[in-house]
Amino acid sequence: MTSKAFHHRGTEDTENLGDLRVSVVQKPARRFAGIELSLIRQINALATPLCVNLGIGEPNIEPDENLRKLAVDAAANGSWHYTPNPGTLSLRKLIAGDSGFEPNEVCVTAGTEEALFSIFQAYVDPGDEVLVPNPGFLAYATLARIAGATAVPYDLEPPQWRVDADALMKKITPKTKLIIVNSPSNPLGSVIDDGTLLTIANAGPLVVSDEVYSEIWYDAPPPSMLGLSDNVIVVGGMSKSHAMTGLRLGWAIAAEAVMKPIVTAHQYIATCASAFSQSLAEAILMRPAWNRAWLENVRAQFAKQREKALTAIARELEVDIPPPAGAFYAFVPVPACDTVTFAKTLATDAAVLVIPGVAFGSLGEGFIRISYAAKLDDISYGIGQIGRWLRAAGR
């Protein structure tokens, strides 16, 4: 391309016209106005090699020899071609399992995040309202904004972070298009009870139940919303259960009529999930005994890490929080302060990374999210560092 008028490099470019330097700034689409890299990414960017990272949102688990073998086999013998848009029939059958859902009611996606994006693109119009938990996973509100809708927070209250179903019902208006539910919760580690889930499933609007942490639980498996009503879309995936965050394998499950537009959106976003990741997921789900043992090991590891985190939090930060029932996060109150500055200071001065609670909504202010997806020594040392820093600051 020779014409300067068509000369582009990234989003901001400078054309040298003799002495005159004209800055040409390409404006992003209005739907992205004000949308930036998440606070989580900004805090993680402060990490130095010396930092203890308790800010991570992924399991500290590596594939064992067996899982690697399955992956090698999937790469060597699996297809490298496009799969059907919603995923291979064999994988969709395995994901549907004995849930009563048909394979055409399952769409395999590039991670849970893409399932969420597809659902928002398929169902949410400008002017709509989307009910999101506060505090909650920050992508929900952002996805609503990208779709031109308004995220309407419903409040969760410490220390149990229960969903008040009556209060949530009162937030429903004729504009409410989706209600987002996340159990076990990121960042809270809390789990929602059956009765509340049933009430929400029958509230009227479509419900998206994000169950990506469903396999990471402690005393009892968390109840699922799958099949609670025709309005429910369950999303999940293998990122957290199998430490496959980089392989991007997720899904959505919903009644056929609800699923149709989601598959259409997914087709234009991703075409299909990675054929390799689908082959690997299939190999895993075809081995239920191996998979059960894997998941039990994962849960046993997180149980030890949770114990370590709770002990250190009680001793070093002098707070008792209800033990998280699922996922691998502790949402911990800290002495009154601006927690963004606090988290940044901890990163630079105490060499420990945590996420400020306000990254998850206004009701997260006053809390930090400590991820205990870390080595036992790092958990005690990192939380110890926070305690030492607080004491040195006279808090």
Ligand SMILES: Cc1ncc(COP(=O)(O)O)c(C=O)c1O
């Ligand atoms: C609540 C929640 N939903 C969805 C996701 C996205 O998961 P995936 O890697 O499957 O896209 C995450 C990742 O942190 C999460 O915490």
